Amino acid sequence: MKRPTMADVAQHAKVSKSTVSQYLNKRFDYMGEETKKRIEESISELGYQANFIARSLKQRRTFTIGVIVANILHAFSTQVIRAIEDVCNEKDMHVIVCNADDDPKKERKYIDMLRAKQVDGLIVFPTGENEDLYEGMIEEKYPLVFLDRMIEGLSVDAFLLDNEDAAKLAVEHFIDKGHQRIGMITTSLLRNVTPRVERIEGFKKALINRGIKPSQKYVKGLEIQEIKNELSVMLSLKKPPTAIFAGNDMTLMEILYFTKENGIKIPDDLALVSVDDVSFANIFSPPLTTISQPAFEMGEKATNLLLNKVEKEQGEGNVQVYRFNGKLIPRSST
């Protein structure tokens, strides 16, 4: 049983397709009450529902944006997605979310797919590769916005945490608590992922600023699987760090596994601060000191900017990097 089309409705209501289309688009300016009612009835009688695909083809707009996150396992990603969806829902825009899984090949595939589907714009947490694709979009003036990360040399609006400041928050907090040997671990730096690079940079600066020389041995960017190993190396040093700054939630989880397995007491044996709030920060033993990101606000602002570009049918204007401040939430892991 085929679904009814606009032509079926038109026939049933004894008007033309044009008139039905006007009705659907609420262009009632000149429409007779009688006509309106007949169409209304025909629609509900036939159970007609407009074909979005056909409309999109004609209008060359899909009223859909795409979101590509580098890795959905980060709590931050899911929070931002939530904000994007809320904003879009309100404006009757749809969103398709894709998870690149930290894999540039997947990222490329999703970009191609979303563009083939003619999404009106893209919010992406770039993996760090596929510059050619982004360059193409910039040239086309395709609506595009980066979030969480940026790519050096590409002029794309980006919504980022003030990562250096976040690292500084952690360092100062540790020092205030009396720590001097402070380490930092984060996930792989292979592709120069912005937050990781900047957090490390900020971490070192903050230490120097307080007269502490950062030690190579205490600062590491590693693949997830390597973290536990490195921890056991680091903590076996003659002078092991007494505090560690975890660059993100996934790093924190690894550290927590390690300390649990090895009976390391937090904060007595090792103090801990991480960026990103984890769901269980409050109920952990001890409750975890974290630096939370204003994920909702970031997602909201990024979406608004993107939708603006879509509206204006242009992806240009003066490109900016928007920075947001993290907030240290002191609990008991420090």
Added chain:
Amino acid sequence: MKRPTMADVAQHAKVSKSTVSQYLNKRFDYMGEETKKRIEESISELGYQANFIARSLKQRRTFTIGVIVANILHAFSTQVIRAIEDVCNEKDMHVIVCNADDDPKKERKYIDMLRAKQVDGLIVFPTGENEDLYEGMIEEKYPLVFLDRMIEGLSVDAFLLDNEDAAKLAVEHFIDKGHQRIGMITTSLLRNVTPRVERIEGFKKALINRGIKPSQKYVKGLEIQEIKNELSVMLSLKKPPTAIFAGNDMTLMEILYFTKENGIKIPDDLALVSVDDVSFANIFSPPLTTISQPAFEMGEKATNLLLNKVEKEQGEGNVQVYRFNGKLIPRSST
């Protein structure tokens, strides 16, 4: 700068649109090597990318399925989504995920939206309402599959945990550990959500089976915000339960907040088992005994069945309920 269309490619390669289309669809049976090469070159030279929307309109297939989860905050949802995406990626199908947020109105909106977008099929975790919509789909023989939950009276294939068995696992485990006063808390039963109803049912049966009379005072289905309150009531009873079965991960979180706030020791003051693995089950103090669901397998099987229906262009066949077994993972909260 408009993106090139198939007509542009045809012109550039000096062939007809038909031939370009054949090329794109890899129907090379009769195509001259020379023609093939010219088209190939034109495509890369112009940076042509097929318009999926136009193809979808013509073929009346979008190669996209929709997924509507009742509440994405459940870890189970995200695990299932991952499985669905993996299967779809492999078969070059796309997926659009929507979160109904436990709100039947949102569910309805998303169903309408996805159908307007002409998705080829739907996997849904139904909220329990909107029966009319589902009935319509059944009548149309539209490809549809339920997951996690089902709706009484609707003949739709469903992939569910063997919830009664899962509850039994918990009860038996508690009894083996010497508990006699065993309670159960889960989230709201308002809409007769399958897993909650069945887990409660199974819980009671399992108790009776072991000669324990289930007490009304120990078994509750509540809104999230009410859980803490009820816990304080329950644990102030003259004979409070010594063990509680948490119906899902969100319930568990509430219980954990409560015990933390009130200094209740697990498992000494209160033993705990929950359905759903939470990310921190292993590193919690104490590590948490859980019943894990085979989320990946469930998502995989559901997707395969759905894609089968899509392929056959029919949503019928003999409808079944597929049951999967949970697995108790004993840790230290019991």
Added chain:
DNA sequence: CTGAAAGCGCTTACAG
């Protein structure tokens, strides 16, 4: 106030 016609960018019999 409403309809006929063209066109969005594809695919697909069919003809040659």
Added chain:
DNA sequence: CTGAAAGCGCTTACAG
């Protein structure tokens, strides 16, 4: 081996 033509289901100037 390749092209002309019709059509998927809409929207949108334009005519009357």
